[in-house]
Amino acid sequence: xxxxxxxxxxxxxxxxxxxxxxxxxxxxxxxxxxxxxxxxxxxxxxxxxxxxxxxxxxxxxxxxxxxxxxxxxxxxxxxxxxxxxxxxxxxxxxxxxxxxxxxxxxxxxxxxxxxxxxxxxxxxxxxxxxxxxxxxxxxxxxxxxxxxxxxxxxxxxxxxxxxxxxxxxxxxxxx
Amino acid sequence: xxxxxxxxxxxxxxxxxxxxxxxxxxxxxxxxxxxxxxxxxxxxxxxxxxxxxxxxxxxxxxxxxxxxxxxxxxxxxxxxxxxxxxxxxxxxxxxxxxxxxxxxxxxxxxxxxxxxxxxxxxxxxxxxxxxxxxxxxxxxxxxxxxxxxxxxxxxxxxxxxxxxxxxxxxxxxxxxxxxxxxxxxxxxxxxxxxxxxxxxxxxxxxxxxxxxxxxxxxxxxxxx
Numbered sequence: 001x002x003x004x005x006x007x008x009x010x011x012x013x014x015x016x017x018x019x020x021x022x023x024x025x026x027x028x029x030x031x032x033x034x035x036x037x038x039x040x041x042x043x044x045x046x047x048x049x050x051x052x053x054x055x056x057x058x059x060x061x062x063x064x065x066x067x068x069x070x071x072x073x074x075x076x077x078x079x080x081x082x083x084x085x086x087x088x089x090x091x092x093x094x095x096x097x098x099x100x101x102x103x104x105x106x107x108x109x110x111x112x113x114x115x116x117x118x119x120x121x122x123x124x125x126x127x128x129x130x131x132x133x134x135x136x137x138x139x140x141x142x143x144x145x146x147x148x149x150x151x152x153x154x155x156x157x158x159x160x161x162x163x164x165x166x167x168x169x170x171x172x173x174x175x
Numbered sequence: 176x177x178x179x180x181x182x183x184x185x186x187x188x189x190x191x192x193x194x195x196x197x198x199x200x201x202x203x204x205x206x207x208x209x210x211x212x213x214x215x216x217x218x219x220x221x222x223x224x225x226x227x228x229x230x231x232x233x234x235x236x237x238x239x240x241x242x243x244x245x246x247x248x249x250x251x252x253x254x255x256x257x258x259x260x261x262x263x264x265x266x267x268x269x270x271x272x273x274x275x276x277x278x279x280x281x282x283x284x285x286x287x288x289x290x291x292x293x294x295x296x297x298x299x300x301x302x303x304x305x306x307x308x309x310x311x312x313x314x315x316x317x318x319x320x321x322x323x324x325x326x327x328x329x330x331x332x333x334x335x336x337x338x339x340x341x342x343x344x345x346x347x348x349x350x351x352x353x354x355x356x357x358x359x360x361x362x363x364x365x366x367x368x369x370x371x372x373x374x375x376x377x378x379x380x381x382x383x384x385x386x387x388x389x390x391x392x393x394x395x396x397x398x399x
Binding site: 027048103138140141160165169172 | 287
């Protein structure tokens with residue numbers, strides 16, 4: 001079995017990637033302002049729950065998202081592998097297409113009004129996959145409630161009644 | 176990372192499943208006294224799980240408390256800690272806790288608001304209940320992360336009842352086959368549901384697998 005091309009230590013030292021599978025996304029949004037009012041943060045967690053995935057499938061999703069004109073998160077580890085304009089895996093790491101991993105997350109954002117059309121595109125590309133992905137939809141609250149919820153309800157987009165809430169105690173606060 | 180966002184189950188079951196944590200990166204913020212205060216608050220209201228790290232990145236070790244996980248059940252890299260050990264750390268960094276009731280979370284959030292630690296705090300739970308907790312503490316939620324429909328080749332997923340158990344480890348270190356194996360042992364009378372759930376909880380090294388809830392789910396599964 002061939003050795004990995006690079007150790008985690010080398011990845012950090014050579015700054016070719018970032019730690020973990022994703023960024024701290026909305027968990028620190030009260031201090032970073034990563035997601036602004038009126039935006040939807042989208043994360044596609046390839047291979048979750050518990051199935052694993054092939055990078056060829058990740059590319060199908062990232063290409064579909066790129067066609068929708070989303071803004072990919074530059075600090076996400078999967079973004080390092082991608083041409084962020086086309087969503088395609090860069091030629092310099094094309095051999096990764098057939099590799100498997102337990103999970104990887106594509107992170108991006110867009111104006112929240114575009115959520116229904118982006119969701120429809122994800123449903124479409126999902127039919128071509130040989131795996132599953134969990135979907136996250138992130139939204140900054142207005143007066144303590146996420147305005148995205150109405151858009152989701154009006155478009156019959158299902159979301160669970162539970163999830164994560166950043167309760168806004170980070171300081172200095174980005175309101 | 177979104178490792179507590181996709182926990183599945185009925186409303187009744189998820190009322191016993193609350194994750195409260197300081198966001199990643201918090202471990203690098205502020206003096207040790209703030210982190211000690213944070214853990215003092217988390218440990219005060221009978222958490223079913225509690226976790227913190229020692230030292231700073233690169234030198235740190237994670238301390239893991241799970242209610243019901245005693246030293247006799249330790250094995251390999253899976254070493255348990257007590258709440259006293261977590262509270263007694265000189266230089267803890269960041270942390271998290273799980274609760275099986277809303278009242279405890281209300282008390283924790285009220286104290287966190289008063290303590291003004293400046294840490295980004297996230298709660299995973301039922302949204303309207305979390306909003307209610309915030310309202311009672313006099314604060315407003317800042318940002319939410321909705322868990323959408325799972326998309327793709329759904330035939331690859333394990334049965335829904337198993338998913339309710341294994342999605343409590345969002346990194347999927349708790350395998351569906353291990354969950355089924357543990358359930359089988361309970362069905363055969365070789366293990367209690369409580370012991371089986373501790374065995375599953377050990378695999379989740381972030382320590383966010385709620386063994387208290389898992390034991391209830393396993394009992395339901397065996398009865399059905």
